[in-house]
Amino acid sequence: MIVVQAPYRVHGVEEVAPGLFVLSFDRNGLEFETGQYLSLGIPGHRKEREYSIYSSESDTHLAVLIKVVPEGAMSSKLVELKQGDLLHVSGPYGYFLLKPSLDAGVPLLWIATGSGVSPFHSFASTYPVSEYHLFHGTRTLNERVLVRNFPPKSVVSCVSGESGGDFHGRVTTYLSTWELDRSTHVFLCGNCDMIYDAFDLLQAKGVPAAQILTEVYY
Ligand SMILES: Cc1cc2nc3c(=O)[nH]c(=O)nc-3n(C[C@H](O)[C@H](O)[C@H](O)COP(=O)(O)OP(=O)(O)OC[C@H]3O[C@@H](n4cnc5c(N)ncnc54)[C@H](O)[C@@H]3O)c2cc1C
Numbered sequence: 001m002i003v004v005q006a007p008y009r010v011h012g013v014e015e016v017a018p019g020l021f022v023l024s025f026d027r028n029g030l031e032f033e034t035g036q037y038l039s040l041g042i043p044g045h046r047k048e049r050e051y052s053i054y055s056s057e058s059d060t061h062l063a064v065l066i067k068v069v070p071e072g073a074m075s076s077k078l079v080e081l082k083q084g085d086l087l088h089v090s091g092p093y094g095y096f097l098l099k100p101s102l103d104a105g106v107p108l109l110w111i112a113t114g115s116g117v118s119p120f121h122s123f124a125s126t127y128p129v130s131e132y133h134l135f136h137g138t139r140t141l142n143e144r145v146l147v148r149n150f151p152p153k154s155v156v157s158c159v160s161g162e163s164g165g166d167f168h169g170r171v172t173t174y175l176s177t178w179e180l181d182r183s184t185h186v187f188l189c190g191n192c193d194m195i196y197d198a199f200d201l202l203q204a205k206g207v208p209a210a211q212i213l214t215e216v217y218y
Contacts, residue, residue: 007043007086011061013079017145020115021079022054024063025087032057032092033099034126035119035187037215038064041088042077049074052118052189052215053092056125062089065146067115096215098123101185106211108132109186111171111198116190116217117146124150135178137171137194172197182206189215 011024032038034057041048051064068075081087096119101108110120110132117136123129134154136147139161147155158174159165167174175198186202188195195214202212 008089010081010083010085010087012083013081017142019068021066022063023066023078024061027060027062030062033097034122035096035098036092036094038089038091040078043086043088047074054118054121056122065115065118096187096213102127102129107181107184109180109184110134111175111188113137113171113190113194114143119189119215121149130154135171135174141165172201175201180205184211186212188212190217192216
């Protein structure tokens with residue numbers, strides 16, 4: 001594993017939806033495989049937090065998607081950084097990797113809640129694949145902006161708290177209605193309740209555990 005620890009400079013912070021920010025920063029030659037995550041810290045603060053890489057393998061800058069946890073220790077500080085500020089970056093880490101499944105030529109299903117869509121943004125930006133389905137679960141309609149860069153035919157936006165999405169309800173409720181090929185490789189990213197529920201549903205549908213990759217945020 002390559003571990004890089006050096007100061008990086010912030011390139012910019014963009015609020016893409018209320019409470020959701022894309023933080024971009026220097027790449028400094030850091031190599032990663034799409035699906036991996038970084039650990040980020042601010043000089044002078046002792047805590048670090050993990051964030052999936054949002055940018056593609058070929059982008060000039062690195063970017064992460066941060067949902068601000070209002071009472072949280074680090075997320076609100078990271079999104080207040082300004083252009084030129086220093087950031088501690090270590091990594092890349094993780095095995096939430098798309099490449100083996102692409103090489104296997106199997107159907108792909110990506111399921112995310114909220115900011116868990118971040119590695120899928122990196123997948124789709126890195127590889128020009130179109131044969132996948134992305135189910136994205138959010139509470140509110142305005143979080144659907146997170147899937148604006150995906151082809152509409154690939155995305156099902158499941159909005160539980162308001163009507164107006166592609167599906168009104170939880171992403172797992174939508175999954176329970178979905179007929180899928182047992183050879184599908186499934187990627188689950190976001191909160192652990194969704195991941196546990198989706199895992200059980202997929203097993204009941206006959207998808208072997210070895211074909212289900214998970215990235216738990218909290
Ligand atoms: C491998 C990995 C990858 C991650 N990638 C991302 C990412 O790409 N984007 C991202 O926003 N977060 C991501 N997280 C979560 C992130 O590391 C932090 O936990 C989060 O930003 C909160 O940090 P904090 O210091 O503000 O809150 P803390 O003071 O650490 O409080 C933690 C509490 O915040 C809540 N929480 C944590 N993450 C979220 C979230 N995403 N949405 C809602 N509530 C949350 C939980 O209830 C948790 O108990 C990832 C976590 C892991 C383990």
